[in-house]
Amino acid sequence: MSSRPYLKEIDSRINKSDPDTFDQAIFILHDQLNLSVWPDWIRKEKPLLIFIEAKAKAASLPYHKKKLAYVLSSMRHFAVKCYEEGYPIYYHTTDQHFDGGVSEILNENKSFSLTYMTPSEWDSRKRLREVKNAFEDRITEIPNAFFFADSDAWKENIEPGYRMEYFYRDMRRQTGYLMNGDEPEGGEWNYDEDNREPLPKGYSVPDITSFEPDAITQEVIKLVSDRHQHHFGKLDGFQYAVTREQTLQLLDEFLEERLADFGPYEDAMATDEPTLFHTTLSLYLNNGLLLPWEICERAIQAYKDGKAPINSVEGLVRQILGWREFVRIYYEAMMPEVRDTNFLDFDESLPELFWTGNTNMHCLQQSLKPVIEQGYSHHIQRLMVLSNFSNLTRTDPRELNRWFWFAYVDAYEWVVLPNVLGMSTFADGGVLASKPYVSSGNYINKMSNYCTSCEYSVTKKTGEKACPFNYLYWNFVDEEREAFEVSGRNSFMVNMYDKKSDKDKKAIKESTNQFLNQLDRYSG
Ligand SMILES: Cc1cc2nc3c(=O)[nH]c(=O)nc-3n(C[C@H](O)[C@H](O)[C@H](O)COP(=O)(O)OP(=O)(O)OC[C@H]3O[C@@H](n4cnc5c(N)ncnc54)[C@H](O)[C@@H]3O)c2cc1C
Ligand code: SF4
Known part of the structure; x- marks a missing residue:
């Protein structure tokens, strides 16, 4: 015994x-x-x-x-x-x-x-x-051999202006993935333009297989329940794969049932559809149960077999061979100093709703629920809802980074930090991304059906029941105008703000102050 x-x-x-x-x-x-x-x-x-x-x-x-x-x-x-x-x-x-x-x-x-x-x-x-x-x-x-790229050979390139796209094209050439000699398959390096569709009404999204916890998993669940009760998120309903065989089953299922739609609906969001056509494989890639070349090569084979279109397969290869590798090289190049970056000098604590999910804003509810329940939400929810809200409420990006690190099942510092401090919050001042990821309610409304069941009105700009993303966004554009400057000149959005009437500007400030004053911050 x-x-x-x-x-x-x-x-x-x-x-x-x-x-x-x-x-x-x-x-x-x-x-x-x-x-x-x-x-x-x-x-x-x-x-x-x-x-x-x-x-x-x-x-x-x-x-x-x-x-x-x-x-x-x-x-x-x-x-x-x-x-x-x-x-x-x-x-x-x-x-x-x-x-x-x-x-x-x-x-x-x-x-x-x-x-x-x-x-x-x-x-x-x-x-x-x-x-x-x-x-x-x-x-x-x-050396760590779980990645495509040798980070030592690339990390010197990381500096403002060196964008993922350059790296990605070099990696396509190096691996030969989706290449016809020196030319990209289909004639284009990037099919992003085809990959920005909202989900059509009534479009069917396949279920993803859940795995019943076996005796080993049940013993672990007991351990976590006894020792880590105060930690974030729910423990009941554990359904993840925990073996390579199960993970390969999930990969097969993705290739068969979701890859073809992965591209078009990559940026879409929909009520009660937390996974859509995403792979949901990041947690398995990030602990080695699945290797990045396995998923890329299987997807490319599906394209060759006529089972998935080029925009879906290129979109997936771009995420794994491009973004995933690029953020790791960024991490190697920028650590450890990058941990402390806070370019916009935001110093507010994380809104409490990131812990509780309690909010009347339907887009936030929908993006936080799967995190609290499963430790997952997809990329656009992470970027254009949760990080966007954190930026607009002037939250310290390092607190947001910490939250993303402990709240997600796929989070490890090498991948979470570049995505938060580099991509989504502009905390590094523009090394990874060219501008902060912020938007008004318009973007969320265009890419989702969240606004139709929200108690706020996405078309209302200020005042009671106006969508908070609307006034918070314009306030941000005004207050952080330098971050939007293009080659020393005001951006289109800053000019748009400046052209607003004094009355509208006053209403934006009043609605923003009222919202921010009432927003509970986490103090735990
Ligand atoms: C604020 C923020 C925090 C993030 N934190 C994490 C994290 O902790 N761990 C993590 O693995 N990814 C993170 N990402 C990247 C991306 O959102 C997730 O990899 C993706 O949502 C995981 O779900 P999926 O497997 O269904 O991805 P899919 O949409 O199916 O994409 C396929 C794969 O591409 C890779 N990928 C796609 N985008 C990125 C990216 N920007 N960086 C790295 N890999 C990428 C992932 O391995 C993913 O599994 C973050 C993005 C943002 C904006
Ligand atoms: S109206 Fe605003 S707060 Fe409500 S779901 Fe739409 S974007 Fe989110």
Whole structure:
């Protein structure tokens, strides 16, 4: 019988190996769960594989309860699978962070040398390098191989004006994805213009398979419920895939049922349709259960087989080969200083509704509900509703970044930080994006049906029941006019504001002040 609470399933399925009987051990982090990208010798020699559950890491942010359950369950399933494939396993738990866990194992067991792969997140990397320095002759770090691009070869390019598009075209040439010799497939590099359709009324959206928690997942859910009750989000209704086989099933389902519509409705939002035609695969890509080239190559094959149009497939490849890789290179180039950036000097705390979901604004309700329930919302909700609202209410972007980091199941610092501090809030002053992502209610109304069931009126500009996005937006344009300047000249939007009558400007200011004064801020 296992003497370790919450680890009975692991201990009943894996005969614990004694590390002192091994020369070589590999430490596998919770987001590196795929042996196919590790060096060949590991698959040939089957050294000891070490996994560590680190309580201090789990408690370092109020991570969504489902995120913790997902991360722990998929790591446990992966360890069991490796064991069944003949790898000796040492599954360790520690009250400390990963570095503490590694030190504990190395101090207790003097015989083996340890190899680990560079962690994708900065803090874990720093911590492990300190252990590496302390146990110099026993530890080897190998480069992270879970991405297409070698970030060292690209990160010098990151500076204002170097846009994702340049990088993406180079990556298309390098991989040969959707290329005809030197020319892009179909003659265009970018089919974004075809990818901005709102969802037609009554258009059917396929369901996504849910997985019932098995015994391992149930044990993890109990652990999270007992230890992390105060964390963000709901734990009941856990339905994520936790094994590679389940993840591949979800990939097949996406390719069959949603890829063809992925492009046209990529920017659409619709009431009670939190996933639309998105892959919902980011959480699996981000911990290795699925590899980025697998999804790109399968999608390109679907295009070649005539099962999906070029705008959908190029749109997907752009997200994964383009944006996903680009933000990681940005992270490598900009860390650690970028963590403190706040170009617009916003210092308000996060609105409380980001924790509770309580608001009368229907677009916010719809964008927050799936986050609280499942730790997910799709890109346009993240960008054009949640970040937009945070910007317009002058919220400190670092607080928003922290929220996105703990609230989403797919969040890791390397991907969340560039998207929040670089893309959505303009906190880096224009290195990643050319302007802040803000809009009035018009954009939300154009891309969704949210406004039809909202108690605010999207056509009303100021005053009672006017859509708050409308006056908050114009107030932002006025107050942050420098951020909209194009080559030292006022932008179109700033000129539009300046042309408004004094009466309209006064009404914008009054509605804004009233709204901001009444907005509850999170103080927890
Ligand atoms: C404010 C903000 C915060 C974000 N935080 C995260 C995060 O914590 N983790 C995360 O993986 N993505 C993040 N993104 C990017 C993107 O929104 C998510 O990857 C996507 O919504 C995940 O859902 P999906 O798998 O259904 O994506 P799909 O729409 O199906 O896209 C396919 C894949 O492309 C990749 N991708 C698309 N856009 C981006 C992007 N901008 N950056 C990186 N990868 C991208 C993802 O791996 C995604 O799974 C954030 C975007 C914004 C605007
Ligand atoms: S009216 Fe305004 S607040 Fe309401 S859903 Fe539309 S954009 Fe959102």
